Amino acid sequence: MATKFNKEKFKKEILDHVRNFSRKTLSDATPQELYQAVAFATRDILTDDWIETQHVYNAEAPKTLYYLSMEFLVGRALGNNLLNLGIIDQVQEVLKELNIKIDLSLIEDQEPDAGLGNGGLGRLAACFLDSLSTLSYPAYGCGIRYNYGIFKQEIKDGYQIEHPDDWLANGNPWEVKRNDNAQEVKFGGTVYSYCDENGNVHYEQKDFQSVLAIPYDMPILGYKNGFVNGLRLWDAEAPEKFVLRFFDQGAYEKAVQQQTLAKTLVEVLYPNDNHYQGKALRLKQQYFFVSATVQSAIAKFKKSNANIYDLPQKVVFQMNDTHPAIAVAELIRILIDEENLGWDDAFYITTHTCAYTNHTIMIEALETWPIELFKTLLPRVYQIIEEINRRFCIELREVHHMPENIIHDMAIVCDGQIKMAYLAIVGSFSVNGVAAIHTEILKNDLLKNFYNIYPDKFNNKTNGITQRRWLGHSNPELANLITETIGDDWYTDLTALKKLTPYAQDSAFIDAYSKIKHNNKLRLAKYIKENNNIIVNPDSIFDVQVKRLHEYKRQLMNVLNILMLYNEIKANPNGNYVPRTFIFGAKAAPGYRRAKLIIKLINSVANLINNDPDVKDYITVVFIENYCVSNAEIIIPAANVSEQISTASKEASGTSNMKFMLNGALTIGTLDGANIEIYEEVGDDNIFIFGLTCEEVLSLYKSGSYNPWDIYNHDEDINKVLKQLINGTIIHSASDLFIELYESLLNRAGDNLADPYFILKDLRPYHEAQAKVAKAYLDQKNWNKMAIINTACSGKFSSDRTIKQYAEDIWHIKPLILPKK
Numbered sequence: 001m002a003t004k005f006n007k008e009k010f011k012k013e014i015l016d017h018v019r020n021f022s023r024k025t026l027s028d029a030t031p032q033e034l035y036q037a038v039a040f041a042t043r044d045i046l047t048d049d050w051i052e053t054q055h056v057y058n059a060e061a062p063k064t065l066y067y068l069s070m071e072f073l074v075g076r077a078l079g080n081n082l083l084n085l086g087i088i089d090q091v092q093e094v095l096k097e098l099n100i101k102i103d104l105s106l107i108e109d110q111e112p113d114a115g116l117g118n119g120g121l122g123r124l125a126a127c128f129l130d131s132l133s134t135l136s137y138p139a140y141g142c143g144i145r146y147n148y149g150i151f152k153q154e155i156k157d158g159y160q161i162e163h164p165d166d167w168l169a170n171g172n173p174w175e176v177k178r179n180d181n182a183q184e185v186k187f188g189g190t191v192y193s194y195c196d197e198n199g200n201v202h203y204e205q206k207d208f209q210s211v212l213a214i215p216y217d218m219p220i221l222g223y224k225n226g227f228v229n230g231l232r233l234w235d236a237e238a239p240e241k242f243v244l245r246f247f248d249q250g251a252y253e254k255a256v257q258q259q260t261l262a263k264t265l266v267e268v269l270y271p272n273d274n275h276y277q278g279k280a281l282r283l284k285q286q287y288f289f290v291s292a293t294v295q296s297a298i299a300k301f302k303k304s305n306a307n308i309y310d311l312p313q314k315v316v317f318q319m320n321d322t323h324p325a326i327a328v329a330e331l332i333r334i335l336i337d338e339e340n341l342g343w344d345d346a347f348y349i350t351t352h353t354c355a356y357t358n359h360t361i362m363i364e365a366l367e368t369w370p371i372e373l374f375k376t377l378l379p380r381v382y383q384i385i386e387e388i389n390r391r392f393c394i395e396l397r398e399v400h401h402m403p404e405n406i407i408h409d410m411a412i413v414c415d416g417q418i419k420m421a422y423l424a425i426v427g428s429f430s431v432n433g434v435a436a437i438h439t440e441i442l443k444n445d446l447l448k449n450f451y452n453i454y455p456d457k458f459n460n461k462t463n464g465i466t467q468r469r470w471l472g473h474s475n476p477e478l479a480n481l482i483t484e485t486i487g488d489d490w491y492t493d494l495t496a497l498k499k500l501t502p503y504a505q506d507s508a509f510i511d512a513y514s515k516i517k518h519n520n521k522l523r524l525a526k527y528i529k530e531n532n533n534i535i536v537n538p539d540s541i542f543d544v545q546v547k548r549l550h551e552y553k554r555q556l557m558n559v560l561n562i563l564m565l566y567n568e569i570k571a572n573p574n575g576n577y578v579p580r581t582f583i584f585g586a587k588a589a590p591g592y593r594r595a596k597l598i599i600k601l602i603n604s605v606a607n608l609i610n611n612d613p614d615v616k617d618y619i620t621v622v623f624i625e626n627y628c629v630s631n632a633e634i635i636i637p638a639a640n641v642s643e644q645i646s647t648a649s650k651e652a653s654g655t656s657n658m659k660f661m662l663n664g665a666l667t668i669g670t671l672d673g674a675n676i677e678i679y680e681e682v683g684d685d686n687i688f689i690f691g692l693t694c695e696e697v698l699s700l701y702k703s704g705s706y707n708p709w710d711i712y713n714h715d716e717d718i719n720k721v722l723k724q725l726i727n728g729t730i731i732h733s734a735s736d737l738f739i740e741l742y743e744s745l746l747n748r749a750g751d752n753l754a755d756p757y758f759i760l761k762d763l764r765p766y767h768e769a770q771a772k773v774a775k776a777y778l779d780q781k782n783w784n785k786m787a788i789i790n791t792a793c794s795g796k797f798s799s800d801r802t803i804k805q806y807a808e809d810i811w812h813i814k815p816l817i818l819p820k821k
């Protein structure tokens, strides 16, 4: 079970590391050097568990999950690893005995975030890894070792500036390079076919460029169970480095090209969230890590299995969105070209090995690759996709008797494009959405044709979050209070939080709980003082919207409401108002002009309000720079109000809504994604729901009957706020800066509807819901009771629950039992 901690050994490792790697004594070591030393000493402890888990894998050869994801938004590892090893107190003692003056949390702050993801999708993958190990499931996370993760955001004059995230600059103490598992991945060239003596056709790709895929494994620890899985991140290297010594012109050029390909391939994560951008390099990245993963999974499978037909009993590939959907074609390719199977067998095995998670219904986020690009880059894989499509269209026609127009709509290859979602559905045995409402929309709307022919493939798996990071690590005081009150079962069974329900009536508990919230607000206030040089009132409502900046998430609606409040106070400066601090954090995709303009608007409104003596005691607006996992861990525990205000039907699930709930923030939100399930758990009295429903939104799109001018003309307050966007109220010297936003809310432009996200439609109901929030906050006792009920009801949203459902319903994998130590 849990690892034995040897204090003296740990001390010695720290001293030795500082000495050997920094040539220093402990007292001279910088915080970064101390971090490195503590991280290596910690890695030394977990390595024995890792090796042992691997031994059990090798001995038992269990069915194994390969979770394929372009993104893993892991954040920092040290604190989480210490928590999961159960050695935080011991390490703190060691630091004290070594006379190290800086706090463990400051040492943790030295670690750069592993920011290999954009937002929710990547963070989900990271939470899943934590749950897979805690539940002892045999699994690999498989992704790309980007040299640069999600950019670092600086705010300068209110504008977002992007800086490269050189997260590997000081090395990565957690990773292990595994040269022995390298794979060759081939791009381009030409496919030749030939007939063997038995009349079978074979295919061979020639004149291709090669890249070597080299895996780096990072340990993923279960919670106090000695179980360690690997996150396998692929790096690219040029093969045959020495080929440059040949003077042959052709070989030389090819060598240079291969060098360039390897260098650029894994250089940087594409910074788009929920938005497709058809770049050739992105497709190369996808194929690179998918091919390497599928090849290595089959190689591993063959070590302990004689019969390739058993693959579906031993391997499952879960595709996190369509980014790895090419796995379907790659697996067929390997089975046909390398394992010499016929089409039918290869297709059968593949469609019983691959499974697909859909993350969005937004058209602009759906991946479609131009045939020409695809064919040039991946000629053999393209042939296979064409063949999948040809046979699929025949099936639609002959088995399902579909009319030609529907066949056209459902084709995988059509109008010069390859539709990756359709490839994923046809190539998988399972298609899941990520919240109940989202799955219903898939079945009844976006994918209804596919649901009609494959109803059994469709299923829902509502997202979750890991309570180890999002309560245990990020909110240690609350974690301790909960453990003192109801025991520590919640670490591995979040539904145990239900036992807190009676304590929502217990004054001593309420006091302790609210004290902790206050302390977390002080911690965030300190962070804001240090980073923004703004002093915030810790007794004000901390109203937080942190997530990627996207029009559908409606940060703009939040700002318009703030301006409405501002106008109310200006009109009646002596009124009674509940002080509120509006806190934003959001990165915009660097090419998403309108999102970046909204960031500028938030900062300009902050500037206006924070400097207005009439208003500044009641409203403060803060934009926290560089929203990421590590500052989310400070921001979320301090929140009173969780802003989850997406246009209904647009947010597939959301996961920050769950993190906030767990930490006792009350949700103000629409009936979208997992908000609906949060509402079901906490009931009417403990949440603030407003706005259009999914059905209403979808029917307004269909009827085309929405006209924002009706609101503009009839709601005076909204009218005033809209005019303020363009009349110099916000920035006196640049009144035209926000015209684009004003226009987008009122007028159609080309294919873009006026106010496509129904911001004006939902603004008045939102404003009213916010008034209820303010009123509710005045009754502190009741507010705290509601907050406690939110924590108590958050059990459903553990990623442990989600992972168990995937394991039992989709993957059919079983927990591995480690021998007792």
Ligand SMILES: *Cc1c(COP(=O)(O)O)cnc(C)c1O
Pocket: 118, 119, 120, 121, 123, 546, 547, 548, 627, 628, 629, 632, 653, 654, 655, 656, 657, 659
């Ligand atoms: C949880 C999380 C997200 C997802 O937030 P949503 O509000 O669900 O979009 C994005 N970024 C970070 C850093 C997170 O921790």
